Amino acid sequence: MPDTIYRLVYFSKNRIAGGPERIATEIDSILAASRRNNPHCGITGALVFNRGIFAQALEGRGVAVETVFERIQQDPRHGDVQVLAFNKAAERVFPNWSMAFLGQSREDQNMFGHIGRDTGFSTARIEGQRLLEIIRTIALEEEARAA
Numbered sequence: 435m436p437d438t439i440y441r442l443v444y445f446s447k448n449r450i451a452g453g454p455e456r457i458a459t460e461i462d463s464i465l466a467a468s469r470r471n472n473p474h475c476g477i478t479g480a481l482v483f484n485r486g487i488f489a490q491a492l493e494g495r496g497v498a499v500e501t502v503f504e505r506i507q508q509d510p511r512h513g514d515v516q517v518l519a520f521n522k523a524a525e526r527v528f529p530n531w532s533m534a535f536l537g538q539s540r541e542d543q544n545m546f547g548h549i550g551r552d553t554g555f556s557t558a559r560i561e562g563q564r565l566l567e568i569i570r571t572i573a574l575e576e577e578a579r580a581a
């Protein structure tokens with residue numbers, strides 16, 4: 435029996451102080467840790483950073499997702515973490531990525547503008563499925579761009 439796969443989707447606010455260079459350095463370190471740690475526990479996923487907002491999808495065995503997310507949640511480099519979805523998934527959306535980083539080339543676009551507006555990051559809730567669709571669409575576009 436293959437393991438049941440769970441997917442967690444959240445977004446959060448950047449708390450890294452400093453300018454774009456400092457932020458880029460910290461994101462590099464986050465990605466390095468992700469790519470070092472995630473393969474050991476069978477986690478795959480994607481991280482998007484845009485205009486001060488992180489969005490991340492984590493997929494893997496339930497316990498593995500919970501364990502890595504516990505650690506991520508306590509990271510002072512972000513805050514106001516809002517989980518939008520945590521449920522069983524028919525299959526992985528990012529099977530080939532220990533942690534994809536998306537949207538690097540899009541700081542000119544306000545990718546999550548409507549999320550910020552819709553939710554104010556506190557009260558209303560955007561659906562997890564919708565955020566996942568946004569992340570998936572960006573991933574497909576970046577893949578096409580790279581091809």
Ligand SMILES: Cc1cc2nc3c(=O)[nH]c(=O)nc-3n(C[C@H](O)[C@H](O)[C@H](O)COP(=O)(O)O)c2cc1C
Pocket residue numbers: 464467468469470471472481488490502505506507508509511512533
């Ligand atoms: C937005 C965000 C996403 C992160 N995603 C991951 C991740 O997918 N995997 C991971 O191991 N650490 C991730 N981290 C980093 C963890 O919070 C933590 O710093 C790291 O796992 C520590 O790894 P180390 O003990 O190997 O240095 C993330 C941090 C932030 C702020």
